[in-house]
Amino acid sequence: MEITRNNFLDELENIKRDLAKSSFVGFDAEFTAILNGECFKHRLFDTSKERYDQLKNEVSKMIMTQVGLTMFQYNRDLDSYLAVCYTFHLCPQVFGDIDQSFIFQASTLNFLCKHKFDFNKFTYEGLPYLSKAEEAIVRQNIKERALFNDLTRMLDMDEERLLQSYYSQVSKWLMRSKAETMYLDVENPVFRYIAHVELRMRFPDILTTDSLGNSKKILIYRDETVEGANSAPMVTLEDDLMSYLLGFSNIISLLEAAQKPIVGHNIFLDTILLHNQFIGPLPNQYSEFKRNIHNMLPYLYDTKYISHEMAKKLSYHEVWKSNALQDLYEFFAEGKCKKLQNGVNFIKLSRPFNVKQTYHEAGWDSFCSGYCFIRLGHWAACENRGSYRPVGPTETLSALAPFCNKVNIIRGAIPYMSFTESDPPRHRPSLLYLKAQRTINVGQVASDLATFGSVDIKPYGSRAALIAAGTQQTAQKILKEFRNSKEYRVAKYNVYKHSPAGKMAIWSGALITGSLVLYLLHKKLK
Template identity: 65%
Template sequence: MEITRKNFAEELENITNNLKRSCFVGFDAEFTALLSGECFKYRLFDTNEQRYDKIKDEVSKMIISQVGLTMFQYDRNKNDYNAVGYTFHLCPQVLGDIDQSFIFQASTLKFLCKHNFNFNKFIYEGIPYLSKVEEDEIVQQIKNNNLTSYLTSALEIEEEKELQYYSNKVSEWLHSSEDGTMYIDVQNPIQRYLIHTELRQRFPNILTTDSLGNSNKILIYRDKSIEGANSAKMETLEKNLIDKLLGFSNIIQLLVQYKKPIIGHNIFMDLLLLHNQFIGPLPKKYSIFKMNINNLFPVIYDTKYISHEMGKKLTLDEVWQSNILQDLHEFFAKGKYKKLQNGINFITLIPPFNEKQSYHEAGWDSYCSGFCFIRLGQWAACDNMGVYRPVGPREKMAALAPYCNKVNVIRGATPYMCLDENDPPTHRPNLLHIKSLKERIMNIDKVACAVAGCGAADVRALGRRTALVAAGTHFTADKILKKFKDSREYRVSTYKPYGQSAARRLAIWSGALITGSLLLMLLHKRVKS
């Protein structure tokens, strides 16, 4: 089901109830920018901390435009799952000095158009949100009794005219009508709050409250003598305003509150953006980022990493085409893993999910992530038991426990990011050292082309005539060493940091020069004496 600003409030209770009943939640996010440019190039040299440091500032320029959540609910009687999916359309809001800027690349627009992204829903119907840091700022304004001045400071001329218009309208009603009540329909929650405060200041005898039947309407009583007259407390108006401003952040708070396991596919970037958009600016330290995510979402599974590890068990005739989400989902959906055809848990996609099934649409991708998780979990559990039959969510979770909180890292020095412990040591072979025998200044692109035929490898300059090579596998490293064994252009060897680094060589030569100078000085003194 698509959730926009128009139906968010009325669907919030259903969403909450579906979340409560779920055993885990499929998650996916779509961004306003593709991961392109030099800082987003994945290098085999990169540790997770180095990659985080490279991209954290760039990520702050991007926002999540769509979030997909699919609540998977287990039916004990049938031993099957029901999947209730939602696509949330988001759009940032202007609030006081909160005015987020973000990039929208042309290449991203092309990609989104290809996958039928609805830009009108993003711009006109997107649900607002606040990060925890921004929410705290608003709460502080309330405590300081200056929320009204904070909000009015950023009003546009048309919004100021609207405030004046409704004040004049109420004044006219008080002087020319004998009706005891009056309604004002105001869509914008910030304007609605400001009109409440403005009217109360200008007309001390009137009472104002939000209409129960329609939260967009302000109900005004001429005075307290009117039957049923009441005036909403400022605390109530402030709470109503914050609830409206939080928007989708309410859903994030529900996920934090209920601690449901989160299932995503290749969610390294999703988590960075989730932190930046709903928690606060990304911290300088990578370790703090991991701690913040783990404190809020203590159980996360990445089907990209799980499938990479479990795929090693497949035979050549069984292996999937790739473990990108679409290929992985179709591998299981079409029953290509034969062992899982005996007693599987059926997964029923039920209303309110009625999206056209299109990959790179957040709701559908969140469903596919959860679908693959169920199949991978059953595979792992049945392998442990030695018999293939339907298994419950607890058995699946237990079987996949070794993969919990391990997030896939693309083409890096380490295979995954561990959210609740230290990251693992590098699984790559030792770096190779390459030295040019002919060129005074090494052509890095030329070297990269020369090693490319041996397999996945990255090249980084070390000095004017030297470079380092990071190979993806030990097989590739051995192949590079053999290829250049008799080369007249380059000498390749296993890198020894203390013997081949420029800094080490400089230190050795400096030490030698200092020692030599001291010896010469001593000899010179002896000769003179």
């Protein structure tokens, strides 16, 4: 189901109920940027900290435009799952001093058009949201009674005219009508809050409240003598306003409170965007970022990393062609996993998608992630017990517990980022140091090494470069090939021999030692 401003409040209780009944939640997000900038390149040199440091300033220009959540509810009697999918459309907002912004690249627009992205739904119907940092600012303004002044100062000419028309309608009603109540149609929740406060200031005797059964109407009582008259407390008006402004952030809070396992596919960047969009600006300290995410979502699973590790149990002819989400989902959905021929759980969508199921639609991808998680968990549980039979969610989560809070690092120096422990040590071969006879051309070096396997190269001075090899075999091939080369000298990188700092340390040590020896000799001669 697609969730926008138009149906969010109507569906909120259903979302809460579906979340409460779920065993775990599939997650996916779509972004406003194609990751093709220099900082988004995946290099074999990078640790997760280094990659985080490269990304943290860039992602402030990006937002999630869609978030998909699929609640997987287990039926013990039928040994099956019901998958309830939601696609939330998001749009940044301006409110008081908060003016959320983002960048759309032309390449992103082309990509989104290709996948039939609905720009009207994004701009006109997207849910608002606030980060925890932004929420704190708004609540402080409310506490200091500064919010109303901030909002009225931001009104444009049309809104000023509309507000004046409300004053006129109420004034005429009070003077010319004997009716005890009247209604005003005020659709926008922010403007409705302003109207409540402004009308109470202009007409001290009236009482205002939102119409029961229709929150888009303001019900006005002539005065407190009218039977049943009541005025909504300011705290209620402020809470209603905050609820609207928080929008999708309410769903994030529900996930945080429920502490259900969250399952995504290749979610390193997703976690960074989650922090920036729903917690606050990314901290300089990588450890603080990990701590904040873990406090919000304490049980994260990444099917990209899980499938990479579990693929090691399969032969070349048994394994999926790739562990991209589409290939992985189709491998399991089409029954190609020979390990899971019998006793697998039936997984049913609670309702079909409104549009043709397509990858890069957040709701559908969140379903696919959860589907793969169930199949991987079934396989892992059966491997643990040594027999293949039906598996429930408790056993699935237990079997996949070693992968909890480990998020895949694409083509990096380490295999995963851990949200609960120190990241693992580098698993790539030692770096290689290449020295050229003349000024180095990195493009030419890359071309010369391309046939040896997966490598990354970065300059290390005018005549040198560092080489990161994907496998030990690739590193050995390069060392062997250039052992007697006249053009390049290649050796295993040694920080003391090859780094400027290491060389300086050695020369400084030698100089200090030499000076000390000379001093002692001089003293002895004297």
